Amino acid sequence: MGQALSNLDPPLLQVDGLTKHFPIKSALGRTVGTVKAVNGVSFQLSKGETFGLVGESGCGKSTLGRTLLRLIEPTAGKALYEGIDLFALGKRELNRYRQHMQMVFQDPYTSMDPRKRIGYTLEEPLKIHSIGNQAERTDKALSLLRKVGFSEEHYDRFPHEFSGGQRQRIGIARAIALGPQLIVCDEPVSALDVSIQSQVINLLEEVQQELGVSYLFIAHDLSVVRHIADRIGVMYLGEMVEQAPTDELFHRPLHPYTQSLLAAVPIPDPRAKRERIELQGEPPSPLHPPKGCVFHPRCPYAMAVCREAEPQKTTVSAGHEVQCHLYE
Ligand code: SF4
Numbered sequence: 001m002g003q004a005l006s007n008l009d010p011p012l013l014q015v016d017g018l019t020k021h022f023p024i025k026s027a028l029g030r031t032v033g034t035v036k037a038v039n040g041v042s043f044q045l046s047k048g049e050t051f052g053l054v055g056e057s058g059c060g061k062s063t064l065g066r067t068l069l070r071l072i073e074p075t076a077g078k079a080l081y082e083g084i085d086l087f088a089l090g091k092r093e094l095n096r097y098r099q100h101m102q103m104v105f106q107d108p109y110t111s112m113d114p115r116k117r118i119g120y121t122l123e124e125p126l127k128i129h130s131i132g133n134q135a136e137r138t139d140k141a142l143s144l145l146r147k148v149g150f151s152e153e154h155y156d157r158f159p160h161e162f163s164g165g166q167r168q169r170i171g172i173a174r175a176i177a178l179g180p181q182l183i184v185c186d187e188p189v190s191a192l193d194v195s196i197q198s199q200v201i202n203l204l205e206e207v208q209q210e211l212g213v214s215y216l217f218i219a220h221d222l223s224v225v226r227h228i229a230d231r232i233g234v235m236y237l238g239e240m241v242e243q244a245p246t247d248e249l250f251h252r253p254l255h256p257y258t259q260s261l262l263a264a265v266p267i268p269d270p271r272a273k274r275e276r277i278e279l280q281g282e283p284p285s286p287l288h289p290p291k292g293c294v295f296h297p298r299c300p301y302a303m304a305v306c307r308e309a310e311p312q313k314t315t316v317s318a319g320h321e322v323q324c325h326l327y328e
Contacts, residue, residue, distance in 0.1 A: 014080040049214050050229045106188065
């Protein structure tokens with residue numbers, strides 16, 4: 001977990017109403033529908049903090065991460081980074097801010113050129129941002145390799161000569177090359193064996209201790225997020241249905257969807273009991289989200305109001321918000 005500054009410090013990132021809709025076009029170019037991938041999501045992230053984002057695949061969490069860094073353009077909302085709205089920046093200004101915000105991908109191989117040596121992969125971001133001369137960039141690449149547990153001899157190797165876990169360590173080295181303050185980690189350990197997952201998580205934690213970087217950590221595995229996150233946001237069908245400090249969320253999950261996700265996580269204490277809610281069916285398509293509460297077709301507590309009216313966000317305790325009619 002990170003060492004977030006106190007609540008009195010302004011957040012590093014304040015996201016308000018982030019929305020990303022994808023139009024569906026017919027063969028003639030007419031818009032025939034809209035995929036509502038992310039719908040009005042708000043949260044904040046402090047310096048040195050890790051915010052975990054969880055939910056089933058297709059809930060919009062990866063789209064949210066990519067929209068935040070403007071790898072895809074938002075439909076609406078604000079993302080204030082140290083008070084500056086990232087969504088309002090022109091191309092040139094955005095490039096300057098990109099140094100501060102990086103991404104670690106699920107499969108780092110996709111962001112590496114298989115024909116280029118690892119030294120080149122690590123020097124490339126410095127070159128793009130015109131940082132240092134060639135000798136300085138090489139020194140930096142070597143120091144990054146050492147930081148993530150490699151030696152200088154790895155500088156001349158190619159991506160295919162590394163295992164999945166090793167490539168993820170290189171992905172992290174590349175992400176920190178420019179000294180960012182925010183890293184979006186998109187399912188960074190999902191494709192790795194459990195034994196390798198903890199090595200990568202430990203490396204992310206070491207990097208955070210050393211550089212004070214903040215993470216938006218996206219994952220579908222709640223046990224992984226529990227280990228690394230200070231706070232957790234739960235997404236369902238493009239909406240953030242609950243967010244809370246990590247311990248609070250695990251001990252007092254309120255939203256029926258959060259309860260169902262937690263029911264699938266093993267409890268370390270065999271005497272402890274947890275109410276089991278089993279999810280019925282698949283999530284509806286974001287092309288046709290249900291009216292009212294988007295979770296109502298799968299919710300065992302659904303009431304008449306849930307089928308008609310969208311629940312509003314309710315703050316139940318410090319930092320714990322839930323979007324459900326049961327708590328309004
Ligand atoms: Fe269930 Fe209603 Fe709460 Fe939605 S608003 S989660 S349907 S109880």
